[in-house]
Amino acid sequence: MRQWWTEPGDYSWVVEFYRRRGLMPALRAGVVAGGVATALATLCLFFEDLVHPHWLSHAVVFWMLANAVGWVIFWWFFPWPSARQAGVLFALADIGIAIATGLHADPLAALSTTPLFALPGASIVFFYGPRAIAAHMAFAAVTILTAATWLALSDRPDAVAVAIAKALIALMVTAAIFPPIQFGFWLIRSNSIESLTDPLTELANRRGLANYLASRLDTLTSSTEPLCVLVIDLDGFKNINDIYGHKIGDAVIARTAEQIRAAAGPSAFVARVGGEEFVVLDLMTLPAAAAIAESVRAAIEAPDTPKATASVGVAAGPIGSLAEFEAIHACADETMYAAKRNGGNRIAVAGAADDATAARQTGEMAFRPKELDDANVSDGSP
Incomplete structure (x- = not known):
């Protein structure tokens, strides 16, 4: 477990793995599909009850929509980003989801937005190491628990029960599933790399x-x-x-x-x-x-x-x-x-x-x- 935790991840290995098998178009399509889904969800915010003042909320939504469209254009038409560039993009995606959560006037609607954290998490878990996914999970968990607390303190008669149930579901979807997936992927990747190496000399075989x-x-x-x-x-x-x-x-x-x-x-x-x-x-x-x-x-x-x-x-x-x-x-x-x-x-x-x-x-x-x-x-x- 200590070896897994200290593993920095190997972004270039994953990208090369997809490229050698002709899967880069499918990988691009998957990332772009996530961007399209996010753009559609952002567009729907114009028709929801947002926090006051409305003009400011709508301006933020418009900015987020422009970024979602830019995400789609970048991942589909531009060269595949470096590990640092992709990391910045995934971090910005996390921040955007947190902002979208805070724009809702209804705490239940806000909490319902948090499963979107699964989209950047699904990419981080394969491209980066356990520490990166831990940082993503911590950020998502803070956002979820903040929205759940807001809901629990609302005047709904079932506020506490609903807040606990929705928070547990959101945490399972956006955080709990990623460590075992990342650990399993690390084992497979490590075994694959070891199969290419001579154990005596540590040269390629x-x-x-x-x-x-x-x-x-x-x-x-x-x-x-x-x-x-x-x-x-x-x-x-x-x-x-x-x-x-x-x-x-x-x-x-x-x-x-x-x-x-x-x-x-x-x-x-x-x-x-x-x-x-x-x-x-x-x-x-x-x-x-x-x-x-x-x-x-x-x-x-x-x-x-x-x-x-x-x-x-x-x-x-x-x-x-x-x-x-x-x-x-x-x-x-x-x-x-x-x-x-x-x-x-x-x-x-x-x-x-x-x-x-x-x-x-x-x-x-x-x-x-x-x-x-x-x-x-x-x-x-x-």
Whole structure:
């Protein structure tokens, strides 16, 4: 429970989850539908008994109606907001509902307005963490209890009973249901994220790599720089396991992951895709990728006990589809094995052999390793 309570939420993860599944139009439609419902409810306030002076109440209603219409226009026609922007909008929605509650001259009508708090709450519970939903619930509860107290003190003969009943219903609808929903969603999201991560190294696993490619494909395809792929495989890792045992072997894998992460830099995506095999992706030129590969090789060769070395294959090319990534990856994999055949503890560099644009038009794989020679196989020595 403490871990759940300290969880800040992951707005971008939720948005990306919907986007990857083509559900953003449906999500927009849901938020817009809530805005339309709020606008219609606000419009009805012009025909209700409001607090005096009426001209001021009607001016406030008109302002609220304009904001409700603006909400609909913004969410439907403008780019999806950032976490901060959306948070401000949901907070303003809460404030607007509280103002609408206070405009009624009849306390029962005022209390009947408070279930509208469920609309922003339904969004906050998925996009933000438990503290955000707690703040929303506290604000809604104060508004509900204030309206209920107003009703209980009215001159209705059944005022107290009605106030208690209506307040309990409003609290259930707008507050009580959200914590268990948020907790359940957090469990599902956490399990989903954990399924994409290698527990030993805390790097992405093979499934995490596929998820990264699917979520970043638009960015990768629109880049003017080629996608560079490094395939890194430890040399003779089986001997380390046989001599030192699996516990030490796991420590070597974890150490190697940290060395690769540090050498690859903050912009790189690093994954562990096999027992002792790692993949690094980044957008950069092939010479820059070769320099990174040499840094990775040298970092792994650093004097540690037990000593480890690695063979690194490098390939690069423009990417327009997942199939083209697979071709670049296969090319880097082949060059890595070429480095192993040349003695290991070295890098091998390959490139795009054919024109990528022509390949996209024909649907064929355009990437194959260059013939390896002394110019593109290096063991780090001068």
